[in-house]
Amino acid sequence: MGYFAGLIFVLAALWLGLSGIYKPLLLILAGISILISVVLASRLETVDREGSPYGRSIPILSYWAWLMVEIFKANWPVIKACVSANLNINPAFVRVKTRCESDLAKTIFANSITLTPGTVTVEVEGNKLLIHALFEEDATPDSFDEMDLRSYRAADGKREEELAA
């Protein structure tokens, strides 16, 4: 039920923010469209921990703030490689193991790797990730360890308590 409440809240906030006109007729139409969206989402069976993870917004948002800094740091060598006269790159495939168990944590970890310029997740099998890196020397399995730990904490931390509650 909490997942439905979170989804309705987010959809209502999106509608109010995008519309900007708050007349009664439009608000009624907004209510109808939100209702249709929620019914469609529940028919698709996507309203669950993955489909509406708003209960964990605070850890995920703090993880996102850390990720932004990492993304801007990782942009610099790729920009240099783009404009340097001789392409100074060393592409390679790297295999990385992750400690994330739930699909949500794995998705966050793989998407973080893909968002960071210089590394792209090519394949996810179980708890192993195949990563294509632009610079082989920067992409050792240890260099992904901190991101792995942080995404695990953001999505799965204290998950046992959450399941028990």
Next chain:
Amino acid sequence: MTEIAAVAIIIAIGLTLVRALLGPTLYDRVLAVNSLGTKTVLFIGFLGFVLGRPDWLDIAVLYALINFVSTIAILKFFRYRSFQVPLHRRPVTKTPTEQGGDSV
């Protein structure tokens, strides 16, 4: 200032278009089209500010949505040769061709 930014984005779109036309493989072309869509979103935003009508951002939102769906649709079509195959959320044991008919 936004005029300079809009011109720079137009040049970037032109270069990406060259890659979309040259691109040796299908994936190069899809990548170029996807990247072109992101740049178009930025360009619509800049154009709205240049012409003093930031309401155009609604179109940019729509373009961002369509861009993602089109990329996934092209890739799905070239992988399964059909739009009717469900993209399963859990690992499936059946091959894609066997599950084609049962659900939409």
Next chain:
Amino acid sequence: MSELLDILMFLKPWVGGILCVIGALLALIGSIGVLRFPDFFTRLHAASITDTSAVTLSLLGMAILAPNWLVVFKLAAIWLFIFLTSPTGSHALANAAHTAGLQPVLGRDLRRPDNREEEA
């Protein structure tokens, strides 16, 4: 206090405009990378510059220039949406190319793999 506000209002169009120009130039660098890099997998990295830093800086600059909060909300929605979908799209592309058997260029000397053309 009001002097500080005046200075900020004077700086606002300049800071926003410069951020927009930097973002657009990053998008330009990204497209140069997409043109120059030797194979599909490396081009993916160049495209991700456009998807991350160019989008962030441009939208930040537009948000500083924005006349009201509604526009800022729309910019934030675009930013959030691009940040959620672009890694998914990149991963789908990379996975599709890898599954189809596209061989990447590897190593510092950029060894060319013997790709068969019919896979493309």
